[in-house]
Structures are given as C-alpha cells and as structure tokens.
Amino acid sequence: MFIDRKQKKTKSYFAVAGACTLALAVTLGCCASAYAAMQASVSRPALRTEYKTAGNIPLDGAVELTNGNRKINVSLRESDLKQTLRMIADKAGLNIIFHSSVVGTVTLDLVNVTLNDAFKMILQANDLTYFLDKGTLVVMSRAASMTSDITKQNMMTLPVKYADASKLAAFLNSNVFSRNRPGLSNGQIVVTNPQTNELIIFGTPNDYKMAQRIVAKLDTPPKNVTFRVNHTTPKEMAELICSSLFSAGSSNKSGGGGSSSKGSGGFGGFMTGGAAELGGGGGGSSSGGSSSGGSSLGDSISLGEGVVACSVSSDVNANGLVSLQGTALTVTYFPQKGTLSITGGSDSQADMVREFIAANDKKQPQAYVEVQIVELSETGSKEFQNTWALLTPFISTMFDGDRGLRPYSNAAGESSAIFFTGRPFNSYSPATGDGGESSGDAAAQSTRYFRYHGKNTVSWSINYLIENGKGRMLANPKVMVTNGKKSVINLTSDYVKTTEEEIMTSGTVGTAGVSRTYEIGEDNGISVELVPFISPDGYVTLNLMPNYATIAEQIMAPSSTGQGQIIAATLLQRRNLELSNIRIKDGETLVLGGLIQEEEHKNVSKLPFLGDLPVIGSIFRSTSTSNDKSELVIMITPHIIKDTEDMASAGENL
Numbered sequence: 324m325f326i327d328r329k330q331k332k333t334k335s336y337f338a339v340a341g342a343c344t345l346a347l348a349v350t351l352g353c354c355a356s357a358y359a360a361m362q363a364s365v366s367r368p369a370l371r372t373e374y375k376t377a378g379n380i381p382l383d384g385a386v387e388l389t390n391g392n393r394k395i396n397v398s399l400r401e402s403d404l405k406q407t408l409r410m411i412a413d414k415a416g417l418n419i420i421f422h423s424s425v426v427g428t429v430t431l432d433l434v435n436v437t438l439n440d441a442f443k444m445i446l447q448a449n450d451l452t453y454f455l456d457k458g459t460l461v462v463m464s465r466a467a468s469m470t471s472d473i474t475k476q477n478m479m480t481l482p483v484k485y486a487d488a489s490k491l492a493a494f495l496n497s498n499v500f501s502r503n504r505p506g507l508s509n510g511q512i513v514v515t516n517p518q519t520n521e522l523i524i525f526g527t528p529n530d531y532k533m534a535q536r537i538v539a540k541l542d543t544p545p546k547n548v549t550f551r552v553n554h555t556t557p558k559e560m561a562e563l564i565c566s567s568l569f570s571a572g573s574s575n576k577s578g579g580g581g582s583s584s585k586g587s588g589g590f591g592g593f594m595t596g597g598a599a600e601l602g603g604g605g606g607g608s609s610s611g612g613s614s615s616g617g618s619s620l621g622d623s624i625s626l627g628e629g630v631v632a633c634s635v636s637s638d639v640n641a642n643g644l645v646s647l648q649g650t651a652l653t654v655t656y657f658p659q660k661g662t663l664s665i666t667g668g669s670d671s672q673a674d675m676v677r678e679f680i681a682a683n684d685k686k687q688p689q690a691y692v693e694v695q696i697v698e699l700s701e702t703g704s705k706e707f708q709n710t711w712a713l714l715t716p717f718i719s720t721m722f723d724g725d726r727g728l729r730p731y732s733n734a735a736g737e738s739s740a741i742f743f744t745g746r747p748f749n750s751y752s753p754a755t756g757d758g759g760e761s762s763g764d765a766a767a768q769s770t771r772y773f774r775y776h777g778k779n780t781v782s783w784s785i786n787y788l789i790e791n792g793k794g795r796m797l798a799n800p801k802v803m804v805t806n807g808k809k810s811v812i813n814l815t816s817d818y819v820k821t822t823e824e825e826i827m828t829s830g831t832v833g834t835a836g837v838s839r840t841y842e843i844g845e846d847n848g849i850s851v852e853l854v855p856f857i858s859p860d861g862y863v864t865l866n867l868m869p870n871y872a873t874i875a876e877q878i879m880a881p882s883s884t885g886q887g888q889i890i891a892a893t894l895l896q897r898r899n900l901e902l903s904n905i906r907i908k909d910g911e912t913l914v915l916g917g918l919i920q921e922e923e924h925k926n927v928s929k930l931p932f933l934g935d936l937p938v939i940g941s942i943f944r945s946t947s948t949s950n951d952k953s954e955l956v957i958m959i960t961p962h963i964i965k966d967t968e969d970m971a972s973a974g975e976n977l
Contacts, residue, residue, distance in 0.1 A: 380536050380537060380540060387439060388411070388412075388415035388417060388438055388439055388442055388455075388460075393437065393438060394435045394436060394437055395414075395433070395436065395437070395438055395441060396433065396434050396435060396436075397431065397432075397433050397441065398431070398432045398433075399429060399430060399431050399432075400430050401428045401429075401430055402428060402429055402430070403428055403429075404425060404426065404427045404428055404429050404445075404449060405421055405425060407429050407445065408421075408425075408442075408445065408460075408462060411438060411441065411442050411445075412460050414438060415438060415442075417455075417458055417459065417460050418458060418459040418460065419459070419460040419462065420459060420460065420461045420462070421462050421463075422461070422462065422463030422464065422467055422471075423467075424463050424464035424466065424467040425451060425462055425463060425464065427449060429445060429448070429449065431444075431445070431448075442505075443505050446462075446505045447503075447505060450464060450465050450503065451463065451464055451465065451505075452464075452465055452468050452503055452504075452505055452506075452507075452509055453505060453506060454506075454508075454527060455506070455527075455529070456527075465503040465509055468503075468508070468509040468510070469501075469509050469510050477524075477525070477526065477527065477528070477531075478523060478524070478525055479523075479524045479526075479531045480516070480521045480522065480523055480524075481521060481522040481523075481524060481531070481534055481535060481538055482519070482520070482521050482522075483520050483521060483522060483538060483542050484520075484542055484544075485542055485543060485544045485545065486541060486542045486543075486649070487520075487649060488515040488516070488517070488520045488521060488522055489515050489517070490647060490648045490649050491513075491522060491538060491541060491542070491647070492513040492514060492515050492522055493645075493648060494537075494541075494645070494646075494647045494648070495513045495522075495534055495537065496511045496512070496513050497643075497644070497645045498644050498645065499533060499534075499537065500512050500513065500526070500530065502643075504533075506529050507526075507527075507529060507530055507533055508526045508527065508530050512524060512525045512526045512530060513525075513534065522534060522538065541647060545666055545667045546665070546666070546667060546668060546669070546670070546673060547664060547665070547666050548664065548665045548673045548676070548677075549662050549663070549664045550662060550663055550664070550665070550676065550677065550680050551661060551662050552661060552662070552663065552680065552684050553661075553684060553686075554684050554685055554686045554687060555683075555684055555687075556658070557656035557657060557658055557660075557661055557662060557663045558630070558632070558656050558658060560656070560663060560680060560683070560684065561632035561633075561654050561655070561656035561663045562632055562633075563683065564632070564654055564663075564676060564679060564680075565632050565633035565654055567679070568675060568676065568679060569633065569635045569652065569654070628657070628658075628659070629655045629656065629657045629664070630655065630656055630657075630658070631653060631654070631655050632654045632655065632656055632663075633653075633654050634650045634652070634653045634654075635650070635651045635652040635653070635654075635667075635668075636649075636650055636651055637651050650667060651667055651668065652665060652666070652667040652668035652672060653665070653666045653667055687805050687806045687807070687808075688805075688806045688857035688859075688963065688964075689803060689804065689805050689806070689857070689963075689964045690803075690804050690855055690857050690863055690909075690961045690962060690963050690964060691801065691802075691803055691804075691961070691962040691964055692801070692802055692803075692804050692810075692853070692855070692863075692959065692960070692961045692962075693799070693801050693959070693960045693961075693962070694798075694799070694800050694801070694802070694812060694851060694957070694958070694959055695797070695798070695799050695957070695958040695959075695960075696797070696798040696799075696800075696814075696849055696851075696869075696955070696956075696957055696958075697795065697797050697955070697956045697957075697958070698794075698795070698797075698871075698953060698954070698955050698956075699793075699794075699795055699953065699954045699956065700793065700794040700795070700951075700952070700953040700954075701791075701792070701793050701794075701951075701952045701953070702790075702791070702792040702793075702794075702949075702950070702951050702952070703789075703790065703791045703792070703949070703950045704788075704789070704790045704947070704948065704949040704950070705788070705789050705790075705946075705947075705948045705949075706786065706787065706788045706789075706945075706946070706947045706948075707785075707786075707787050707945065707946045707947075708723060708785070708786040708787075708945040708946075708947075709722075709723070709783070709784075709785060709786075709942055709943060709944065709945050710722070710723040710783070710784045710785075710786065711723075711781075711782070711783055711930075711943075712780070712781070712782040712783075713780075713781055714777065714779065714780040714781075714782075715779045715780075716776060716779075722930055722943075723945065783942070798814055798849060800812045800814070800851075803964075804853065804855045804961075805855075806855060806856060806857045807854070807855075807856060808854070808855075809852060809853070809854045810852070810853055810854075810855075811850065811851070811852050812849075812850065812851040812852075812853075813850045814848050814849040814850065815845055815846050815847055815848035815849065815850055815872075816845075816847050816848050817843050817844065817845055817847070818843070818844050818847045818874060818893060819841050819842070819843060819844075819890050819893065820842040820843065820844040820890075820892070820893045821841075821842045821890060821891065821892055821893070822839055822840070822841055822842075822889040822890045822891070823839065823840040823841075823842075824837055824838070824839050824840075824882065824883045824884075824889060825837070825838045825839075825840070826838075826883055837882075837883065837884055839889070844893065844895075846870070846872050846895070847872055847873065847874060847895070848871075848872065848873075849869070849870070849871050850869075850870045851867070851868070851869045851870070851957075852867075852868040852869075852870075853865050853866065853867050853868070854866040855961070857963055861908060861909045861963065862906050862907065862908055862909065863906075863907050863908075863909065863961040863963065864904055864905065864906050864907075865902075865904075865905045865907065865959070865961075866902070866903050866904065866905075867900070867901075867902040867905055867959070868899075868900065868901050868902070869899070869900050869915070869957055870897070870899045870900075871897065871898045871899070871918075871955055872895045872896065872897045872898075873895065873896050874893060874894075874895060874896070875894045875895060875896035876893075876894045877890050877892070877893050877894070878890070878891045878892040878893070878894070879891060896920075898918050898920065898955055900915065900918070902915075907959065907960075907961055909961060909962060909963045910960070910961075910962060911960070912958055912959065912960040913958070913959045913960075914956065914957070914958050915956070915957040915958075915959075916954065916955075916956045916957075917954075918954060918955035918956075919952070919953070919954045920952070920953050920954075921950070921951070921952040921953075922950070922951045922952075923948070923949070923950045923951075924948070924949045924950075925946065925947070925948045925949075926946070926947045926948075927944060927945070927946050928944070928945045928946075929943055929944040929945070930943040930944075
C-alpha cells in the first residue's frame with residue numbers, strides 16, 4: 324500500500340494516498356471472507372498439458388519496474404492519470420517524464436496484483452506506452468510514440484539461420500512493433516541486411532530482447548521427410564496428396580515436365596515457384612525455364628531431378644495481424660528415384676501423409692484378357708440366262724442377259740451385219756471373199772463384218788448357274804490389363820483417303836509437273852478399347868468399345884494431267900459398339916454377336932414385249948441374283964492374375 328510516502332511529497336498527494344488506503348481497508352474488511360469462500364468454491368477447468376505453455380511468448384515488453392513480485396492493492400476514483408503513474412514510479416524508485424499527450428483520469432480497483440502488472444494495465448487501458456532509459460520512465464500516448472524517434476536509440480543486428488530475414492522483419496513490424504505493446508517501440512523499426520540474412524533493429528534493448536525471443540521461436544529448420552512409393556508413380560501420388568490433403572491452401576500445381584521457377588541456383592526455386600525442377604543446373608538465376616548458367620552438355624543430363632507438385636500457403640489477415648509470409652509446405656516428387664518429399668509443415672502433417680501413402684499405395688489388380696474376333700462371311704449367286712440367235716442372209720442377231728440385243732458374233736470375234744437388202748458398207752466376208760469399199764480409216768478398218776450365207780437358223784440356249792462361297796477371318800489378341808487403365812488393341816491398316824493434285828509450273832515455257840498430296844487413313848480394320856475394373860470378388864467389369872471398319876467404295880476422279888484417275892474419296896463401312904459396365908466372372912467367356920451385315924442384288928434383262936408375255940415370257944428373260952452376308956462375333960475371356968503374396972494375404976484374412 325502507498326503509506327510510506329517520502330517527505331518531499333505534497334500534502335495533496337498524501338490525501339490521495341490516505342483516501343486510497345482507507346477505501347482499500349474498508350473493501351478488504353467487508354469482502355475478504357466472502358471473496359475467499361467464493362474462490363474456494365469455484366472449480367477452475369484444467370488446461371490441456373500440451374497447450375498450457377507451448378509457444379507462449381508475452382508481447383508486453385516484459386515490464387520490470389521492480390525486481391521483486393511484491394503485490395499491491397489499490398482503489399482509485401477519477402484520479403488524475405499523471406498523479407497515479409507518478410505514485411507507481413515513486414514506488415519503483417524511478418524518475419518519470421510525461422509527454423504532453425498524457426492527459427485524463429483513471430478509476431480502478433486492483434487487488435493482490437504486482438506493481439509491474441498494475442503499471443502495464445493502466446497504460447493499456449489509457450492507450451499509453453512507455454520507454455525506460457537509464458532509470459527514467461518516458462510515458463506518452465500511442466499516437467505520439469509513432470512519430471517520435473526517442474526509441475530509436477540503438478542499431479542492433481540479429482542473425483537469422485533458416486528463415487527469410489525479410490519475411491521475419493515484415494512479421495515483427497506488423498504484429499509486434501506497431502501494436503502499442505507497453506515497453507516496446509510503436510512503429511516500423513526492423514529492416515534487413517540481405518547479404519548476411521540478418522535483422523537490423525533500430526530501437527531499445529527491450530525491442531531487441533523481444534525480437535530475439537520471437538526469432539528463436541520462428542527461425543527453425545524446415546522439416547524434410549521423404550517417402551517411397553512402390554505400386555504407383557511418384558507423380559500420381561504427389562498430385563493425389565495435393566488434391567486430397569492440401570487442396571484448400573495448395574497452389575502452383577505442376578503441369579507436365581515442370582518448368583524452372585524463378586530463383587537463384589540450386590534449390591533457389593524450390594520455395595518460390597510452382598512446377599520447379601530441382602537440381603537441374605548450375606549457378607545463376609533462372610526465369611521462365613531458361614537458365615543463365617551451365618553448359619548445353621550439362622543441361623542435357625538429368626540425374627534425380629525433382630518436380631514441385633504443389634506448394635501450400637495459409638496466409639491469413641485478422642484485424643491488422645498478418646501471417647508470416649512464405650510457403651508452409653511443399654510436395655515434391657522425384658520420378659527417377661521413385662520417391663516424394665514433404666518440405667515444411669508439422670510432424671502431424673508428415674504423419675498424415677505417411678498414413679495416406681500407406682493406405683493408397685496399393686498394388687493394382689491385373690487381368691489377362693483373351694479377345695477372339697471372328698468374321699463369318701457367306702456369298703451366293705444364282706444366274707438364269709436365255710440366249711437367242713437368229714441367222715439369215717438378210718438379218719443376223721442375238722440376245723442374252725449380258726449385252727441384250729446385238730449383232731451376231733462368230734468364234735473369230737467378227738460381227739455379222741444387221742441388214743435386209745444389199746451389202747453393208749465397209750463389210751468383209753471371210754468365207755466368200757466379198758468385200759465392200761474401204762474408207763482407209765484405221766478405226767473403220769478395225770471393225771470387220773461378214774455376211775451369213777448358211778441355212779436359216781434359230782437357236783436357243785439356257786445357262787443356269789449357282790455359286791456359293793464361305794469365308795472366315797480370325798484375330799486372337801491377348802493383352803494384360805491394369806485396374807482402371809485403358810488398354811487398346813489395334814489391328815488396323817493404313818489406306819489412302821483422298822488425293823489432291825497441284826500442277827507445278829516453272830519459268831521455262833512448256834515445263835510443268837504434278838505434285839500429289841495423299842491423306843492417309845489409319846482406321847481400316849479392327850480396334851478394341853477396354854477399361855477394366857477388377858473387383859475382389861472375382862469379377863471383371865469392362866467398358867468395351869470395339870470398332871470394325873472396311874473400305875466400302877473408293878470414288879475416282881480424272882487426273883489433272885488428263886491421264887488416269889486419282890482417288891477423290893474413300894467411303895468406309897463401319898460396325899461399332901460402345902458397351903459399359905459389362906460384368907464377367909473370372910475365366911468365363913462373354914460372346915458378342917449379331918453384328919450382321921447383308922446385301923442382296925437382283926438384275927432382270929428381257930426382250931421387249933416377248934419378255935412380258937405370261938408363262939412363255941420366262942424364256943425371253945435373264946435373271947441374276949447375288950447375296951453377300953457377314954457376321955462379326957467377339958468373344959472376351961478375362962483371367963484375374965493372383966500372385967503368391969495376394970493368395971497368402973487372402974488366406975490370413977480368412
């Protein structure tokens with residue numbers, strides 16, 4: 324209690340102290356027993372051990388006006404703020420200076436608190452701060468301290484080992500030295516020395532001690548844990564970890580091969596960029612995947628390079644407080660080594676990743692699938708043909724189902740003339756030697772005629788022919804399939820789809836050439852795509868897509884050179900299926916049939932009028948019928964592969 328005042332104090336000062344003592348005595352006399360009983364009856368909850376003191380750093384500047392922990396009791400009502408602080412300074416044996424910004428009154432009731440805590444609470448309640456310099460307290464308001472240089476008395480350096488000094492400086496300036504902490508500077512007082520990764524503090528020894536405690540807590544080596552994957556690729560596992568465990572705060576996910584990120588040599592790009600390749604070159608900075616250091620020979624060799632899959636960041640701003648900038652956790656995979664690494668994070672996060680890998684890095688079931696593709700084709704034709712011949716000296720002609728009514732042709736290929744009187748012009752009879760005038764034209768001389776001099780003859784012949792043909796095409800591929808992975812069986816061949824011609828001319832008159840461009844198709848034949856799901860109960864579920872294409876017709880067009888023809892278009896005939904969730908038991912066969920294609924053609928040729936007569940008209944008609952039929956049959960038989968390890972583990976589960 325403030326009862327041992329020095330004689331140099333004024334009477335008014337003693338009056339205030341006496342009033343405080345009296346009020347305190349009355350309060351304690353009336354309430355001491357009740358207060359003790361209340362404290363004894365209250366059951367305080369026990370804090371969990373791991374959270375009680377872990378990571379606790381007081382940010383009040385460690386106010387120590389006195390070395391002891393002597394407790395005081397004080398009660399004031401509308402007391403002058405300066406007089407109250409002067410009493411505390413006198414009790415601590417310190418001088419005190421008030422800035423002009425210190426004004427106002429204070430009302431308080433403090434019971435059994437230390438002098439240091441009382442001083443700190445009064446300052447915080449009135450938005451004041453203080454600085455202690457050579458036994459003298461300097462008290463001013465928070466606003467005044469932000470523009471005052473009184474605290475920037477010393478320049479002190481603080482080394483940083485593992486963290487980035489610039490990020491620590493920003494953290495201290497934002498969260499510690501600009502939050503009106505009693506005994507600490509209230510402004511931006513921390514800068515860095517980038518060459519040595521040091522903090523430079525312009526402030527008081529209290530500022531340095533506070534920064535030292537915080538840096539000791541935050542400047543720790545990042546954790547680096549390496550995991551090996553056995554049954555999946557490191558890339559797939561790393562991307563699965565990023566999307567499943569750290570999707571909320573992950574960024575900079577890698578693409579394909581990983582481009583070099585902006586950094587300085589070695590592992591410089593490890594923490595600052597996404598999809599960064601590690602260990603891929605010598606010194607020098609790199610940006611956008613181009614490195615300024617290293618030779619071309621060295622760049623062509625990659626030994627165990629790593630690729631950043633994702634970087635996890637969890638920056639938060641809360642009521643003026645900011646997080647320590649930087650990457651919280653980075654997931655990197657090494658394709659050549661078959662490993663992935665977690666850099667940063669906590670032990671609990673590393674354990675979570677370890678459990679995730681153990682649960683998902685499992686051997687994928689495999690199956691041996693036997694595919695039989697059979698095409699059964701059947702062709703048939705039936706021809707009924709009437710052939711008539713009429714031979715007289717005046718008219719000679721014949722009729723059949725192929726070429727209809729035409730001049731009669733003998734065995735030598737010479738045609739008789741169709742006439743009724745006289746001789747045909749440009750005719751020649753090989754039997755009698757009678758001949759007409761020749762025009763001398765080569766084309767006219769190539770057609771030779773003769774005149775029939777035999778008996779008048781009428782002949783009739785019948786040609787009836789039936790043809791049948793059967794064929795079989797068989798493909799029997801056998802493939803290994805993995806659970807959930809697409810497999811393709813490709814039995815196709817290339818063909819020319821279209822041909823384009825371009826006439827090339829040169830400067831020489833009359834010199835020209837032709838350039839041809841061919842478009843090549845690749846889907847003539849059979850291809851099968853299948854995606855299996857192999858279940859533990861001995862069934863294989865397939866998504867199946869068989870495709871079968873054959874050339875139906877090639878459309879020809881005249882060549883631009885005037886000689887020959889080119890392929891203008893190729894038409895394909897397709898038989899495709901798309902089947903989903905087909906369930907087949909291990910060792911059983913699924914048969915897919917009914918892919919039937921059938922074509923039928925019928926041609927009728929007849930003599931006019933005579934071919935239309937009832938009954939007897941059939942002898943003046945010729946008919947031709949053809950039928951083409953083909954059926955595609957696909958048979959699939961899966962065999963689930965079980966090795967010794969799988970069979971042993973299954974026996975243990977039983």
